[in-house]
Amino acid sequence: MTFADVTSGVLEFVRHNHNWSALIVFVLAFGESLAFVSLVLPFWAMLVGIGTIIGAADPLIFWTIVAAAAIGAALGDWLSYWLGYHYHAQIQNMWPLKNYPHLIETGHKFFEKWGVWAVVIGRFSGPLRASVPIVAGITEMPVLKFQIANWGSAFLWAFVLLSPGTFAAQWWKEYFF
Secondary structure (H helix, E strand, O other): OOHHHHHHHHHHHHHHOHHHHHHHHHHHHHHHHOOOHHHHOOOHHHHHHHHHHHHHHOHHHHHHHHHHHHHHHHHHHHHHHHHHHHOHHHHOOOOOOOOOOHHHHHHHHHHHHHOOHHHHHHHOOOOOOOHHHHHHHHOOOOHHHHHHHHHHHHHHHHHHHHHHHHHHHHHHHHHHO
16 A cells, blocks of 8 residues: 555545544644654645645634644644653664764754744745754753744644645635536
8 A cells, every 4th residue: 555545545534524634634733743754654745635625525614624733733843842852862863863963963053043933944844844843852942932933833834734725625616616
């Protein structure tokens, strides 16, 4: 079974079971934001697809889906930050960081330059999305600053990710049906 098959299966399940969509979106956003997991399993495509399905079927639950995605993403980043903060020595000896030891130094410079905005920028940058929180923890970014940037950017990210499909589906229904 390929990742494309899994994606099709999840989208088909959501299409027929809207009452499960918030939980599925929460889990996908959590996985998308978790360090190392999103490098292997890019769930953002499923999230965009679910935004389209929900917009076409029931636009009233859009904000529930946005909240589920934002909470899942923020909790995934929070866990990644916590792991980096508490296990920075062990994590630096794991893949991919052990192969690229200069990344931590680069991460320090990135956080020194951008501060809390580094978390916001990272949220919207595909390759950085899951690595920024763990590096924030490793570099011991203050928890309160991290969490403010984490939760604020998570809600913005969820809206930006889910709204194009939802609004496109609503537009399509309005003008073609």
